[in-house]
Each structure stands twice: as structure tokens, then as C-alpha cells.
Amino acid sequence: MRQKAFISNAKYVLILLFLLSNISAFSQKRKQKNTKSETTKDTTVTKTKGYAELIKKGTFKKGLFNTIQVKTDIYFEIPDSLMGREFLVVNKLSQVPMQVNEAGLNKGMNYENKVITFYKDTIAKKVWVKSYLPKVSSPENDAITESVKNNFSESIIEFFDIEAKNNDSTSVVIKVNKIFDGKQKSFNDILSNIGFGGSVKSDLSYIENVKTFPNNIIVKSQLTTLISEGGPALFVTLGATSNIVLLDKVPMKPRFSDKRIGYFTEKHWYFNDNQHAMVEKELITRWRLEPKKEDEDKYLKGELVEPKKPIVYYIDPSTPKQWRQYIIDGVHDWQAAFEKAGFKNAIIAKEPTEADTDFDVDDVRYSVITYAASPKANAMGPSVVDPRSGEILEADIIWWHNVMTSLHSWMRIQTGPIDPKARGNKFSDEHMGEAIRFVSSHEVGHTFGLKHNMGSSFAFEVDSLRSKDFTEKMGGTAPSIMDYARYNYVAQPEDSITAITPKIGEYDKYAIDWGYRWYPSETEEKEKLNMLIAKHQNDPIYFYGEQQDGGAIIDPRSQSEDLGNDAVKASEYGLKNLKRVVENILTWTYDKDESYYQTGKLYIGTIGQWQLYNRHVLNNIGGVYLNTTVHGDDKASYIPVPAAMQRKATDYLLKNVITIPEWLFFNSILDKTNPLKDSPIGPYEYTPYTLSRELQYGILYDLFRDERLLRMIENELYQRNNSKEKLFTVGNLFGKVHQHVFNGTIQNKSLSILERMTQKNYVDVLIVSTNKLFEKTDSKKSIQFTKTLNMPSLCNHIHEDKMIRNINQSSLKRVTEVTSEKKGELNKILRLLQLKKNTGNQETRNHYADLINRINKALNNSLLTN
The missing domain is CATH 1.20.5 (Single alpha-helices involved in coiled-coils or other helix-helix interfaces)
Structure with a gap:
């Protein structure tokens, strides 16, 4: 127990x-x-x-991201709720020194945008910033979507250490100096984007100001670089403003482009499981204009309603007071177009008032018509766009002070003969103001998403522009203010025309209706938009002609600065008025005790207008009307310019260019001044013989450009069985020009200086352009001809440098008929000169000997032997 x-x-x-x-x-x-x-x-x-210490030490501001500034250090407090959201970084110039101003860069210009997203990493105690191009979409539940995510992924562009957390750990604080003071290029690569290259001197750069608002943040910086190319080292400090804008969770519903109407676009790729191939579409850029919910029924019944959010433009306070109302009026002139789309009071232009306490020209919440003090003579209307949908978020119209010099030149030369108000060295504010209004309307049109419509002016018969009733009814020189149809140079003094300024026209109203009318469903939208285009597709008033490369025009309907549907007739009327200008240049520019600077400037402007007419006519030779067609519309896509028009155009050039107009180049004005063109070293004088020789050479070179002749050969081959119209062939062109240029030689006459000049130009064009056909295999370089004279231009910006359509007509040129035709013409000239070399006076015989020597040398070149 x-x-x-x-x-x-x-x-x-x-x-x-x-x-x-x-x-x-x-x-x-x-x-x-x-x-x-x-x-x-x-x-x-x-x-x-x-966090508490930062708040205590620094200046705290509430907004999209709360900001804390401790001395020179800047901190963002980013809430967890905004991690993974998409933001748009928008970078603009806010200050520039003279050296940059002279290079054409000015305040208000947007130079870099990118979509970014912030991600919090609690393990690494960092915030990562990633960026991607939002150009690809796929349905959320499709199998291919996983592949889309992996093949179009984000890239890491920056990181920040987490410096602190707020009291309840629902947000993190990061120090952001490095992305705004030039140390890092991830958010703002200003030098690369404006073409300077190099790097920012961070010790000479600093963050100037930070503002935060409910949906965006603004950071202003002073960034300095050192430029030493071509001279002593030069310090350049640029004012930069970076906006970080919160994008909507759900992007605006996009509207897909149609090539028959002119809108700027954003390209987008679409994938889905049911496809046999990826679909590429273009989204037009446009504002989000929608009726209020309570007004939708009224809108759909056809009543005009105010949009949920109107488009508002602010006038830069630095704009001279006498021009502000004209600029505002130019904006408001678009009201009628938006009423066509069903909206009233859709656009507002105003000056900022004391109520706009946060107004900042560089703030993307404000669309501003920025006035730039600069010698540059231009204006342009770019926009900030959400690339996910094409939604225009903000517009930046840049208005350079010296744009008025272009307006003055156009009005004086194009309308001086019919409008006494347009003749003096200085116009009245009222007259200049009306011109400013026109430019305001044109540039605002770009900020609605509209591209240039260079084919609009072709809708009007030339003689209609001489009709008082017609011009007053149509209200302008073309159906679209988005054309470069300037002032009415066709009208003659006896026509008593007063409506001579471009205005918003029927095409503009149609384009706004197409782009901005609201539809409740995608199905209805597509159906109604197609119906709208189909309704107007055969009416030239609604024709859209895309902008082309000015040096390679294919479709002569879509040219810059032209008027009417017959370039020859319009130019002949224009020449009559130019002769009146030349006769009055000394009178119109008279200013007692002043130099002849204004005289020389008006004189060269007149010559520039003459050359403009020449090119309008020239581009009909070998031209092709390019139509944007769809199945079922029964329209031809390619229509050669009628042979009769091509012959008429050739005759015009022979009469007015190949025969140099002495009334233009050799007159009493030369007793006082040569034609003057401004240059960085001061007014540059052109002597008349040299200037006429260069401009004639330019027309001849372009007349016999390989691409033009190849189009004529294509046309001859394609239409060889078409007996309806006699063709205008390359042989016909050479025959006409040869007969005209060598007419005096054929008749055994002694040649004048200008006749000898023309023959030399013609022969040299043939030799140089033929050599150029073989330049890939020839070590010798051919002469390059560059234009030396241009009329003032406007808004030469946004994405329209070259034609969108790419047509291959120039491969393997050296084995085409062009080579044979040019060499054949040289041989024909050689035979004629050898026959006539002893005719005419001594100067003529010397000239023939020179040409014979040049041609023999060219034809004996090993690359050109027959």
C-alpha cells in the first residue's frame, strides 16, 4: 500500500x-x-x-495628395485609396530665356505627358511608380486578357522610400524632390523633350512652388542646363510646370474615327477571344460633352440643352486689352456649331476674375489662350488628351504676339486692291481685331479636335467668290475655317465684295455635329454617324481633304492658301490683283522720313504670293484626286486630274513663270529698294535677277520631279484604253516646255538675258534630277535645291506635317521611263543646240557653247551612257 x-x-x-x-x-x-x-x-x-514631426516642422496643404514642405524638401502624402489609380503627368514650359524664345519655345507649350500609377510595397518599404502606354484593350473575362496584361505590361520608372505614415496608417509620405529638381528624368525629362539634350545642373535648379487641389497637383521648378555648342558655354534656366492629374476610374466612352471627316486621333488596339486578328481603331479626340441626366429626354427630342460641363477658355491676363474681346468673340463664334450638335452655351470664353482665386495659366484645370511675347509669328491650338479614351482634358492655345505681322501681310497683299483699310503700314485696331478673331476661331477649332481641312475651299466655284450675294450668304472663303483659305484674293475691285474673311462654315458645323452629338447607346451612335456621313458624302461642301506634305502634293484639291475649284482661274485673278499691289507699293508704304524697310517687306511678300499661285497651279500637273471611299458608296478612290486642266496648268506656268514676269521683278520699286526678308542678322536683300532665277528654278525642278512624272506614267498605263479623254502624258509635258523654252533658238533669234537664264535653268534641272536617279550608286552628290522664299504660315504644329496616306510610286526610279524621258529631252536639246550654235549674237553663241558642253559632260558620264 x-x-x-x-x-x-x-x-x-x-x-x-x-x-x-x-x-x-x-x-x-x-x-x-x-x-x-x-x-x-x-x-x-x-x-x-x-509624420507628426513633419507636420510640425513644415507647411501642410490638403488636396489630391496632401503636401508637406519642410524648408526645401517636398513631401507627398499618398492615400492607400489612390494606390493603383491612374494619373496623367503633364509637363509645360512656364518661363523661357531669350535664347530659347528665339528657338521658338515659349510659355504654355506642353512638351511631355505620360500615364503613371503608384504602388505601395510594405516589405521593401517603398512606393514604386510604373508607367505604360494605355493603347490596348480586351474584355475583362476573356482568356486572352491575361496574355494582354503580360505582353503590354507596365514599366517601373521611379521609386520612393516611405518616410512616414499618417496616424491611422492609411497613407504614406514620400519625399519627391528628385523628380522635380532635375536629378531624375522619370517625371520630367525637359531637355530631351525640347531637343536640347544634356542634363540639368541640379545645384543651379530648385523647386519653386507646389500647389495641391482635389484632382491635381502642380509643381513649378527652375531647371538650369549648360549649352556650349558652337560658342562659349551658356547657362539656360527654364521654368517648368508639372501637373499630376487624377484620371477618372472609368474613361469616357470613345468615338471611333472615320477618314471622311477630320479629327485628331489616338490609336488603340483591341483583342478578344472571338477574333481571327487583332483590331486596330483610332479614337477621335474630343471633350466629354453630355446632357445633364434630367435633360436627356429633352435632348433626344431635339431641344437645345446646356451640357453637364461646358468647355471654358480663359484669356491670359498678359493679353493686350484691345485684343481680348476679339479673341473671346472668335471662341463664341463656335456656339452655332455646337447648337447643331444639340448643345447651347457649350463654350465659354472669359477673362479670369477675382472669383478665380486659384487661377494659374499652367494649371491643367484651366484651358487658357496664352499670349507669348515673342518675335515668332504664329499661333497654335494643342490639347491635353486622356490617351485611354481620346477625351480632351484641357486646351492650350499659344498666341504669339507677332502673329499680327502675318495677318498684316496676308490682308495687305490679298485684299489691299479691294479694301482701302488694308493698305497702310499699320491697320486700325478694329481691322486688325477682326483678323485676330478669325485666327482665334481657327485655333479653337483645333482644340475641339478638328484637323485642318485643306480640301474645303475646292467646294466653291472660283467665280462665286466674285459674287457679293454668294460671299455674303456663305460668310467666308471656304465651307470650313479649318482650311488654310485665307482672304479673298479672287475678288476684283469692281465686284464690291465685303465678305472677304474666313468664317466658320457648313463643314465645321457638320464636323462638330458628327463628333459631339450625344447618343444613348453605341449601336445607335454607329448607325446615326454613318447615316450623317452618307447623307453628305456627295456634296462638295462637306468634303474633307487631309493636309499633305507641302513639298509633295498629290491631290491638288487639298492645298494650303488656295481658293476655289480651279487653281488656274483663281491664280489669274490673283495675278491681276498682284499687279495692282505692285503698282501701289511705294504709295501704300510711304512714311515720311522713314526708310524703305516696309516697302521692301511688302515687295517680297508680293513675290511670295506670286510663287504661292505658281505652286497651286503646278500641283495639278500629274495630280490625282484622292477620295476616302467605303464599300457601297460607288465612288472612285483615285481620279487623275483631267487632262484639260493639266494642259491649262502647264500653259499658265509657261506664261507666268517660265517667262519671268518683268512687271514683278524689274520695275520702279528697285530704284528705292530690293525685296527684303528678315533674318537673324537683319533685313536680307534679294537682287531681282538672282531671286527670279532661284524661284523659276524651283518651279522647274518641281515640275519635273520624278514622283510627278511617275504619276503621269501610271495614269497613262491605267487609262490607255479610255478613249473618253485625251491623256496628258510626260511626252506632252516635255514637248510644251521644250517648244516654249527654245522658241527663240528655233527661230534663230538672239536671246535676252532672261531667255538664256531660263534655258540654263531647264537644262540644269534635267541634268541634276537625272543624276539624282542614280545617287545610290554614284559617289558624286547632286545639287540640292532648297526653297528660299515662303509666305507667312500659321499653326504649323500638330501632327500634320505629312499626308496620312502613303502611296508608293517611286521605288526603283532609275529603271523607269522617267530616266529615258529626261535623257531623251537632253539629247533633243543637244541636237537643236548643235544645229543652232552659230546663230544669234555673241552672247547667245557663248550660251549655246556652254550648254552643249554641260549636256555632253552629263551624257558622257558613265552612269548616263545610252
Whole structure:
């Protein structure tokens, strides 16, 4: 019994020891756990304590991201709720020194945009910033969507250490100096984007100001670089403004482009499981204009309603006061177009008032018509666009002060003969104001998403522009203010025309209706938009002609600065008026005791207008009407310019260019001044013989450009069985020009200086352009002809440098008929000169000997042997 009792007691002891041991272990674990908890708590305390210290030391501002500034350090407090959201970074110039101003860069210009997203990494204690191109879409539940995510992924562009957390750990604080003071290029690569290259001198750069608002943040910086190319080192400091804008979670519903109407676009790729191939579409750029929810039924019944959010433009306070109302009026002139789309009071232009306490020209919340003090004579209307949908978020019209010099030149030369108000060295503010209004309307049109419609002016019969009733009814020189149809140079003094300025026209109203009318469903939208285009597709008033490369015009309907549907007739009327200008240049520019600077400037402008007419006509030769067609519209896509028009155009050039107009180049004005063109070193004088020779050479070179002749050959081959109209062939062109240029030689006459000049130009064009056909295999370089004279231009910006359509007509040119035709013409000229080399006076015989020598040398070249 005692033994049993002992065993039993021992058992209890062991149990007790086991329990005590476990209690000790549990206590130790609990102690360790408490220690760990205290450590975590201490870390949190440190982070929150750091946050409190930052708030205490710095300046705190609430907004999209709360900002904290401690001396020169800038911190963003980013809430967890905004992690993973998409933002648009918009960078603009806000200040420029003279050196940059002279290079054509000015305040208000947008030079870099990108979509970014912030991601919090609690393990690495960092915030990562990623960027991507939002150009690809796929349905959320499709299998291919996983592949889309992996094949079009984001890239890391920046990181920030987490400096602190707010009190409840729902936001993190990061220090952002490096992305705004030039140390890093991730958010703002200003030098690369404006073409300077190099790097920012961070010790000479700093963050100037930070503002935060509910949906965006503005950071202004002064960034300095050192430029040493071509001279001593030069410090250049640029004012830069970076906007970080919160994008909507759900992008605006896009509207897909149609090539038959002119809108700027954003390209987008679409994938889905049911496709046999990816679909590429273009989204037009446009504002989000929608009726208020309570007005949708009224809108759909055809009543005019105010949009949920109107488009508002602010006039830069630095705009001279006398021009502000004209600029505002130019904006408001578009009201009628938006009423066509069902909206009233859709656009507002105003000056900022005291109520606009946060107004900042560089703030993307404000669309501003920025006035730039600069010698540059231009204006342009770019926009900030959400690339996910094409939604225009903000517009930046840049208005250069010296644009008025272009307006003055156009009006004086094009309308001076019919409008006494347009003749002096300075116009009245009222007259200049009306011109400013026209430019305002044109540039605002770009900010609605509209591209240039260079084919609009072709809708009007030339003689209609001489009709007072017609011009007053149509209200302008073309159906679209988005054309470069300037002032009415066709109208003659006896026509008594007063409506001579471009205005918003029927095409503009149609384009706004197509782009901005609201539809409740995608199905209805597509159906109604197609119906709208189909309704107007055969009416030239609604024709859209895309802008082309000015040096390679294919479709002569879509040219810059032209008027009417017959370039020859319009130019002949234009020449009559130019002769009136030349006769009055000395009178119109008279200013007692002043130099002849204004005289020389008006003189060269007149010559430039003459050359403009020449090119309008020239581009009909070998031209092709390019139509944007769709299945079922029964329209031809390619229509050669009628042969009769090509012959007429050739005759015009022979009469007015190949025969140099002495009334233009050799007259009494030269007793006082040569034609003058401004240059960086001051007014540059052109002597009449040299200038006429260069401009004639330019027309001849372009007339016999390979691409033009190849189009004529294509046309001859394609239409060889078409007996309806006699073709105008390359042979016909050479025959006409040869007969005209060598007419005096054929008749054994002594040639004048200008006749000899023309023959030399013609022969040299043939030699140079033929050599150029072989330049890939010829070590010798051919002469490059560059234009030396241009009329003032406007808004030469946005994405329209070259024609969108790419037509290959020039491959393997050296084995085409062009080579044979040019060499054949040189041989024909050589035979004529050898026959006539002893006719005419001594100067003529010397001239023939020179040409014979040149042609022989060219034809004996190993690359040109027959």
C-alpha cells in the first residue's frame, strides 16, 4: 500500500513538474510575443511620430495628395485609396530665356505627358511608380486578357522610400524632390523633350512652388542646363510646370474615327477571344460633352440643352486689352456649331476674375489662350488628351504676339486692291481685331479636335467668290475655317465684295455635329454617324481633304492658301490683283522720313504670293484626286486630274513663270529698294535677277520631279484604253516646255538675258534630277535645291506635317521611263543646240557653247551612257 501510495505521489509530482514547465514555456513565449508586439508598436510609433514631426516642422496643404514642405524638401502624402489609380503627368514650359524664345519655345507649350500609377510595397518599404502606354484593350473575362496584361505590361520608372505614415496608417509620405529638381528624368525629362539634350545642373535648379487641389497637383521648378555648342558655354534656366492629374476610374466612352471627316486621333488596339486578328481603331479626340441626366429626354427630342460641363477658355491676363474681346468673340463664334450638335452655351470664353482665386495659366484645370511675347509669328491650338479614351482634358492655345505681322501681310497683299483699310503700314485696331478673331476661331477649332481641312475651299466655284450675294450668304472663303483659305484674293475691285474673311462654315458645323452629338447607346451612335456621313458624302461642301506634305502634293484639291475649284482661274485673278499691289507699293508704304524697310517687306511678300499661285497651279500637273471611299458608296478612290486642266496648268506656268514676269521683278520699286526678308542678322536683300532665277528654278525642278512624272506614267498605263479623254502624258509635258523654252533658238533669234537664264535653268534641272536617279550608286552628290522664299504660315504644329496616306510610286526610279524621258529631252536639246550654235549674237553663241558642253559632260558620264 505504501509502495502504491509512493508511486501515486511520484506520478502527481511529475505531472506538477510538467505543468510548471509548460507554464514557464508559455510565459516565455508570451514574453517574446509581447516584446515583438512592442517592437512593431515602436516601429509604428516611429513612423507616426515622424509624420507628426513633419507636420510640425513644415507647411501642410490638403488636396489630391496632401503636401508637406519642410524648408526645401517636398513631401507627398499618398492615400492607400489612390494606390493603383491612374494619373496623367503633364509637363509645360512656364518661363523661357531669350535664347530659347528665339528657338521658338515659349510659355504654355506642353512638351511631355505620360500615364503613371503608384504602388505601395510594405516589405521593401517603398512606393514604386510604373508607367505604360494605355493603347490596348480586351474584355475583362476573356482568356486572352491575361496574355494582354503580360505582353503590354507596365514599366517601373521611379521609386520612393516611405518616410512616414499618417496616424491611422492609411497613407504614406514620400519625399519627391528628385523628380522635380532635375536629378531624375522619370517625371520630367525637359531637355530631351525640347531637343536640347544634356542634363540639368541640379545645384543651379530648385523647386519653386507646389500647389495641391482635389484632382491635381502642380509643381513649378527652375531647371538650369549648360549649352556650349558652337560658342562659349551658356547657362539656360527654364521654368517648368508639372501637373499630376487624377484620371477618372472609368474613361469616357470613345468615338471611333472615320477618314471622311477630320479629327485628331489616338490609336488603340483591341483583342478578344472571338477574333481571327487583332483590331486596330483610332479614337477621335474630343471633350466629354453630355446632357445633364434630367435633360436627356429633352435632348433626344431635339431641344437645345446646356451640357453637364461646358468647355471654358480663359484669356491670359498678359493679353493686350484691345485684343481680348476679339479673341473671346472668335471662341463664341463656335456656339452655332455646337447648337447643331444639340448643345447651347457649350463654350465659354472669359477673362479670369477675382472669383478665380486659384487661377494659374499652367494649371491643367484651366484651358487658357496664352499670349507669348515673342518675335515668332504664329499661333497654335494643342490639347491635353486622356490617351485611354481620346477625351480632351484641357486646351492650350499659344498666341504669339507677332502673329499680327502675318495677318498684316496676308490682308495687305490679298485684299489691299479691294479694301482701302488694308493698305497702310499699320491697320486700325478694329481691322486688325477682326483678323485676330478669325485666327482665334481657327485655333479653337483645333482644340475641339478638328484637323485642318485643306480640301474645303475646292467646294466653291472660283467665280462665286466674285459674287457679293454668294460671299455674303456663305460668310467666308471656304465651307470650313479649318482650311488654310485665307482672304479673298479672287475678288476684283469692281465686284464690291465685303465678305472677304474666313468664317466658320457648313463643314465645321457638320464636323462638330458628327463628333459631339450625344447618343444613348453605341449601336445607335454607329448607325446615326454613318447615316450623317452618307447623307453628305456627295456634296462638295462637306468634303474633307487631309493636309499633305507641302513639298509633295498629290491631290491638288487639298492645298494650303488656295481658293476655289480651279487653281488656274483663281491664280489669274490673283495675278491681276498682284499687279495692282505692285503698282501701289511705294504709295501704300510711304512714311515720311522713314526708310524703305516696309516697302521692301511688302515687295517680297508680293513675290511670295506670286510663287504661292505658281505652286497651286503646278500641283495639278500629274495630280490625282484622292477620295476616302467605303464599300457601297460607288465612288472612285483615285481620279487623275483631267487632262484639260493639266494642259491649262502647264500653259499658265509657261506664261507666268517660265517667262519671268518683268512687271514683278524689274520695275520702279528697285530704284528705292530690293525685296527684303528678315533674318537673324537683319533685313536680307534679294537682287531681282538672282531671286527670279532661284524661284523659276524651283518651279522647274518641281515640275519635273520624278514622283510627278511617275504619276503621269501610271495614269497613262491605267487609262490607255479610255478613249473618253485625251491623256496628258510626260511626252506632252516635255514637248510644251521644250517648244516654249527654245522658241527663240528655233527661230534663230538672239536671246535676252532672261531667255538664256531660263534655258540654263531647264537644262540644269534635267541634268541634276537625272543624276539624282542614280545617287545610290554614284559617289558624286547632286545639287540640292532648297526653297528660299515662303509666305507667312500659321499653326504649323500638330501632327500634320505629312499626308496620312502613303502611296508608293517611286521605288526603283532609275529603271523607269522617267530616266529615258529626261535623257531623251537632253539629247533633243543637244541636237537643236548643235544645229543652232552659230546663230544669234555673241552672247547667245557663248550660251549655246556652254550648254552643249554641260549636256555632253552629263551624257558622257558613265552612269548616263545610252
